[in-house]
Amino acid sequence: MLTGDIPPNQTIYIKNLNEKVKKEELKRSLYALFSQYGRIVDIVALKTPKLRGQAWVVFSEVTAASNAVRQMQNFPFYDKPMRIQYSKTKSDCIAKAEGTYDKKKKQEEKVERKTRGREGPQTTTSNGPTADTNGGPPASTWQAKSGAQEAAAEPNNILFIQNLPYETTCMMLEVLFKQYPGFREVRMIEAKPGIAFVEFEDDMQSSVAMQALQGFKITPQNPMAITYAKK
């Protein structure tokens, strides 16, 4: 496969990212894009000469990482197809959480790397990489229980919204979704209350809106369940 022979890891390594995108924006977009696969623990992106154009997204579960590797492979992100693999090593934040983080060893590894490549790392402001945006991502409610879709669908510029209250109108959804760039239109079907389709210009924009509004409650009983529409 494209992932080579790297064993599964809860951290994914992404390359071929657009280097013009600013670090903070990049992290936010990656977060928006990937949190549909599971809880994201951390995102690391550096702009040093060696490391620009790459990022690590740390999931809390390996399965989430696996889905992300498969489904977002070559996803056009800022006009460039993402190349995704499992990370070769365990992320520090995971090692720390497991209590297996060894500071001494870390230091030695660093020295080694320095001796065969003369890049001094630069500064990396660490602006809350994860928990910023819209409060924490939702735990895990809404699994569509019809068994219809279990492994998140492929990205699509059209979103499929479920679990809406019956009184929901196109206008209400429009108000919610048109705040995200690339919004095109909302479609509802008279005969099928409780669901809607929302179209964006491209997959990336629909993904951002999905993440932002996932679980949004029009009434307390109706957290929106948003997935990509089937092609």
Next chain:
DNA sequence: AGCACA
């Protein structure tokens, strides 16, 4: 192309 976390 390039696997880090300060």
